[in-house]
Amino acid sequence: MTAVNSVKTTCPYCGVGCGVIASVATDGSVQIKGDPDHPANFGRLCSKGAALGDTVSLEGRQLVPQVDGQSVNWPAALEHIAKRFSQIIEQHGPDAVAFYVSGQLLTEDYYVANKLMKGFIGSANIDTNSRLCMASSVAGHKRAFGSDTVPCSYEDLERAKLIVLVGSNTAWCHPVLYQRISKAKQDNPDLRVVVVDPRRTDTCELADMHLAIKAGSDTALFNGLLVYLAAHDESNDTFVSHHTEGLDAVLQQARRQLPDIQTVSRWCGVASDTVEAFYRWFAATERVVTVYSQGVNQWSFGTDKVNSIINCHLLTGRLGRPGMGPFSFTGQPNAMGGREVGGLANQLAAHIEIENAHLRPRVQQFWQAPRIADRAGHKAVQMFEAIGRGEIKAVWIMATNPVVSLPAADQVRAALRRCEFVVVSDCIANTDTMGFAHVRLPAQAWGEKDGSVTNSERRISRQRAFLPAAGESKPDWWILSEVAKRMGYAPQFDYTSAVEVFREHAALSGLENQGSRDFDISAWAALSDEAFHELIPTQWPITVAHPMGTKRMFTDGRFFTASGKAKFIAVEVKPPAIPTSAQFPLCLNSGRIRDQWHTMTRTGKSAKLSSHINEPLLWIHPHDAAQAALVDGGLAQVVSQWGDAITRVRISDDQRRGEVFLPMHWNDQFTQHGYADAVINPVVDPISGQPEFKHTPVKVQPFVVAWHGFLLSRRQLAMQEVDYWALSRGDGFWRYQLAGKTLPAQWEAWARRLLCCPDPGINWIEYHDRGAKRYRAARMQHNRVESCLFVAPTLLLPERGWLESLFVKDVLSDQERLGILTGKPAKAMIDPGAIVCACFQVGIHQITHAITQQGLTSVEAIGRVLRAGTNCGSCIPELQRCLTKPQADALQA
Numbered sequence: 001m002t003a004v005n006s007v008k009t010t011c012p013y014c015g016v017g018c019g020v021i022a023s024v025a026t027d028g029s030v031q032i033k034g035d036p037d038h039p040a041n042f043g044r045l046c047s048k049g050a051a052l053g054d055t056v057s058l059e060g061r062q063l064v065p066q067v068d069g070q071s072v073n074w075p076a077a078l079e080h081i082a083k084r085f086s087q088i089i090e091q092h093g094p095d096a097v098a099f100y101v102s103g104q105l106l107t108e109d110y111y112v113a114n115k116l117m118k119g120f121i122g123s124a125n126i127d128t129n130s131r132l133c134m135a136s137s138v139a140g141h142k143r144a145f146g147s148d149t150v151p152c153s154y155e156d157l158e159r160a161k162l163i164v165l166v167g168s169n170t171a172w173c174h175p176v177l178y179q180r181i182s183k184a185k186q187d188n189p190d191l192r193v194v195v196v197d198p199r200r201t202d203t204c205e206l207a208d209m210h211l212a213i214k215a216g217s218d219t220a221l222f223n224g225l226l227v228y229l230a231a232h233d234e235s236n237d238t239f240v241s242h243h244t245e246g247l248d249a250v251l252q253q254a255r256r257q258l259p260d261i262q263t264v265s266r267w268c269g270v271a272s273d274t275v276e277a278f279y280r281w282f283a284a285t286e287r288v289v290t291v292y293s294q295g296v297n298q299w300s301f302g303t304d305k306v307n308s309i310i311n312c313h314l315l316t317g318r319l320g321r322p323g324m325g326p327f328s329f330t331g332q333p334n335a336m337g338g339r340e341v342g343g344l345a346n347q348l349a350a351h352i353e354i355e356n357a358h359l360r361p362r363v364q365q366f367w368q369a370p371r372i373a374d375r376a377g378h379k380a381v382q383m384f385e386a387i388g389r390g391e392i393k394a395v396w397i398m399a400t401n402p403v404v405s406l407p408a409a410d411q412v413r414a415a416l417r418r419c420e421f422v423v424v425s426d427c428i429a430n431t432d433t434m435g436f437a438h439v440r441l442p443a444q445a446w447g448e449k450d451g452s453v454t455n456s457e458r459r460i461s462r463q464r465a466f467l468p469a470a471g472e473s474k475p476d477w478w479i480l481s482e483v484a485k486r487m488g489y490a491p492q493f494d495y496t497s498a499v500e501v502f503r504e505h506a507a508l509s510g511l512e513n514q515g516s517r518d519f520d521i522s523a524w525a526a527l528s529d530e531a532f533h534e535l536i537p538t539q540w541p542i543t544v545a546h547p548m549g550t551k552r553m554f555t556d557g558r559f560f561t562a563s564g565k566a567k568f569i570a571v572e573v574k575p576p577a578i579p580t581s582a583q584f585p586l587c588l589n590s591g592r593i594r595d596q597w598h599t600m601t602r603t604g605k606s607a608k609l610s611s612h613i614n615e616p617l618l619w620i621h622p623h624d625a626a627q628a629a630l631v632d633g634g635l636a637q638v639v640s641q642w643g644d645a646i647t648r649v650r651i652s653d654d655q656r657r658g659e660v661f662l663p664m665h666w667n668d669q670f671t672q673h674g675y676a677d678a679v680i681n682p683v684v685d686p687i688s689g690q691p692e693f694k695h696t697p698v699k700v701q702p703f704v705v706a707w708h709g710f711l712l713s714r715r716q717l718a719m720q721e722v723d724y725w726a727l728s729r730g731d732g733f734w735r736y737q738l739a740g741k742t743l744p745a746q747w748e749a750w751a752r753r754l755l756c757c758p759d760p761g762i763n764w765i766e767y768h769d770r771g772a773k774r775y776r777a778a779r780m781q782h783n784r785v786e787s788c789l790f791v792a793p794t795l796l797l798p799e800r801g802w803l804e805s806l807f808v809k810d811v812l813s814d815q816e817r818l819g820i821l822t823g824k825p826a827k828a829m830i831d832p833g834a835i836v837c838a839c840f841q842v843g844i845h846q847i848t849h850a851i852t853q854q855g856l857t858s859v860e861a862i863g864r865v866l867r868a869g870t871n872c873g874s875c876i877p878e879l880q881r882c883l884t885k886p887q888a889d890a891l892q893a
């Protein structure tokens with residue numbers, strides 16, 4: 001197929017911000033390649049980026065605006081929103097309305113949302129899902145540096161001699177940076193990697209040392225490190241005296257709580273020898289980069305964790321130079337952009353604080369705004385609590401799915417149910433949050449919209465359109481501007497393109513700046529439309545003095561505090577806000593899996609990405625599993641004081657005892673009651689407002705069922721008369737994992753209802769062993785399989801790989817037809833088993849078979865024989881595990 005349109009753009013998933021070249025072929029299919037010229041990835045892509053082409057179809061899209069369930073035209077929808085918002089503001093004041101936005105908006109969208117709320121509505125009730133994500137890093141940076149500045153560049157990963165990955169599952173969540181570190185290690189055998197994570201993750205495949213610390217104990221580890229470094233004379237006295245303040249008090253406090261390594265070892269639950277070895281490496285290596293992500297941020301003392309890390313870099317003067325520094329890996333593609341425009345409830349705009357009485361009126365003037373918010377608004381969790389109390393009466397949710405991703409999500413659902421007016425803008429029609437909307441707005445999706453994003457290393461890249469807009473969908477900045485116009489602010493929201501918004505944003509960043517604020521892209525304030533179109537990825541600040549951007553911050557040891565010096569911050573080691581108890585004895589940790597993105601609205605559309613892990617899994621240590629009478633592959637109910645979830649059990653000694661892990665992704669579209677956030681505690685960090693997603697006291701118990709089963713079907717089906725189901729997409733079919741509490745009295749009637757096949761004349765084959773309580777049925781259509789169902793009283797069900805392969809065939813051979821109900825091909829073949837390599841669909845059985853039969857000893861050898869790992873490389877850590885660990889231990893379901 002010839003490519004007719006080839007465009008350079010940026011991946012819409014994680015904060016690595018990889019450059020992508022997207023080409024649309026004459027048949028409309030989309031090909032995706034890594035952009036070799038983009039400095040974030042130099043051509044690499046991970047499994048999610050590589051599968052972007054699978055996610056751009058129109059299937060499932062919200063295509064028209066809808067008010068109260070009725071499709072309407074844009075003017076009607078916009079008029080309705082403007083009227084309802086204006087009425088509520090008039091009656092109850094500006095704080096009775098709110099926007100809940102997202103790090104997945106483009107900077108231009110975000111800018112307009114923030115301007116409308118803070119300058120025109122006059123409230124700061126705009127907060128973002130970045131509150132759940134980066135807020136503790138933001139707060140930690142501000143406390144230490146006086147500004148929300150990420151000092152490093154990705155290049156520092158290659159130039160470091162020691163990389164400490166703290167609370168970051170880099171292999172799964174920032175896979176291209178994992179690959180860069182992996183390559184750096186090959187090129188530079190002196191480079192050492194330490195992983196600090198309570199779980200043994202795939203990231204540990206790269207680690208020279210894994211500190212499986214007790215959940216939450218990072219502050220003890222890093223305060224202990226501070227004490228050790230000072231005691232071993234590793235402090236950089238010149239740097240400390242010229243460029244920092246507050247060391248003595250901080251050190252004294254750290255010493256009081258952590259006088260020696262034994263105390264650290266007790267807090268962290270790691271042998272003191274190991275702690276000491278880590279401290280020795282850190283002390284001995286000048287070029288250290290300490291990376292941190294959600295294992296640090298998502299705690300009720302996440303901000304303190306961040307500062308305990310930064311303290312160690314300040315003591316040793318290790319920042320602002322190549323190969324060193326504290327480095328927060330951001331989650332979303334535009335988490336940074338949101339911070340730049342001021343999309344958090346406690347910022348104003350362009351890294352200007354809301355409390356800044358001097359600049360506040362200047363921003364108001366710049367915007368020509370009738371008013372301006374002068375105090376912080378509600379942060380995400382509080383915002384939904386205020387909605388629940390009826391204080392906020394109208395909310396507009398954009399590019400986020402809060403009824404799945406906020407803690408105590410059942411309370412969030414109850415709050416939205418009672419909210420007077422809920423507007424949701426999304427590209428997808430049936431998200432869990434859309435179900436609560438009075439007004440549903442179709443947003444343009446990746447590939448259709450145009451604008452800019454900023455990645456973890458402060459690099460601004462362009463997202464460019466290469467597809468026509470789906471249906472009536474519009475860019476978010478346009479939708480917001482049109483509502484603003486109808487609220488009476490036409491002159492100030494008269495934008496006709498993203499670049500106009502961008503220029504204004506760039507100009508605002510330069511407002512009375514002159515180096516007083518870190519965020520400054522004023523060199524781009526007068527960018528022409530063409531120059532914006534051609535923009536090459538550049539790291540801010542971008543000023544007249546530094547038009548090509550800035551690789552590294554704080555190179556001159558000057559910080560953005562009043563004194564110009566960085567601050568040591570005293571950090572007390574604390575237990576979690578709500579400790580485990582006899583009733584809820586386990587600590588629930590939650591996070592991500594390799595091939596799904598958040599609430600699965602996009603990655604769930606890809607069969608490839610749904611093959612690695614296709615059900616919500618509860619990772620649990622064998623000892624805890626035995627205590628709770630859970631079996632591997634069985635079902636469990638996870639219960640906290642806030643709610644419960646049902647999941648599949650994965651017994652694994654990668655978990656610490658007493659700690660379990662649940663992915664955050666599943667929701668009502670993909671499972672029956674498997675969403676983690678129903679269980680998660682809503683406690684937040686008092687400084688940053690970030691929820692404690694990594695610690696909820698829970699108990700686990702078997703979810704007792706009479707039968708297990710699975711169903712493969714070409715059509716999506718309504719699940720009825722089953723007590724557990726999880727849905728995932730296959731190649732040409734849907735896969736349902738099933739279980740039920742009671743055996744059906746009438747098997748055939750039940751199965752026909754489930755498969756939507758009431759007509760007895762339809763081509764139906766079945767097998768029923770009443771004694772063994774096994775039931776199997778298949779519905780055929782013109783000699784191809786339409787659906788098949790397997791039920792058994794135990795977990796012993798046929799392998800699915802061969803059965804799944806029948807769905808790509810239009811005609812089955814007699815032998816295949818015969819094999820269907822046995823679940824096995826007539827000729828012996830290896831069932832692939834659960835998929836490890838998403839790109840080439842290579843399964844765990846094929847890999848272990850090839851390793852044992854052919855004596856393979858390296859990832860490269862596996863690649864030569866099976867191709868696994870030779871495209872995006874996301875599965876390489878898991879292939880490494882297959883080589884070092886027996887199959888039973890491999891990660892697969």
Ligand SMILES: Nc1nc2c(c(=O)[nH]1)N[C@H]1C(S)=C(S)[C@@H](COP(=O)(O)OP(=O)(O)OC[C@H]3O[C@@H](n4cnc5c(=O)[nH]c(N)nc54)[C@H](O)[C@@H]3O)O[C@H]1N2
Nearest residue numbers: 167168169173215216293294295331332591592594597598
């Ligand atoms: N595949 C995939 N990639 C993604 C995303 C996705 O949805 N899917 N989302 C993106 C987003 S928005 C984000 S924010 C990032 C998140 O990226 P990460 O932060 O790397 O991901 P998580 O899985 O949330 O958590 C990381 C690790 O923190 C560990 N952890 C938990 N508690 C503690 C603790 O007390 N101390 C330490 N040291 N570690 C702890 C967990 O065991 C987990 O392995 O990923 C981004 N990338």
Ligand SMILES: Nc1nc2c(c(=O)[nH]1)N[C@H]1C(S)=C(S)[C@@H](COP(=O)(O)OP(=O)(O)OC[C@H]3O[C@@H](n4cnc5c(=O)[nH]c(N)nc54)[C@H](O)[C@@H]3O)O[C@H]1N2
Nearest residue numbers: 132133399400401405425426443590591598599601664693
């Ligand atoms: N238990 C637990 N919960 C967590 C976390 C955790 O570690 N554990 N992590 C938290 C973190 S770090 C994050 S970032 C959040 C993420 O949580 P969410 O933001 O709720 O997750 P997404 O699925 O990314 O939601 C984005 C929505 O925006 C839509 N969308 C995509 N592009 C556009 C667009 O251009 N315009 C519009 N209007 N809509 C668009 C998508 O279809 C989707 O519905 O989850 C948080 N929740």
Ligand code: SF4
Nearest residue numbers: 011013014018046049
């Ligand atoms: S690492 Fe993967 S998900 Fe993240 S930006 Fe790059 S290709 Fe996209």
Ligand SMILES: [Mo]
Nearest residue numbers: 132133331332
């Ligand atoms: Mo995130």
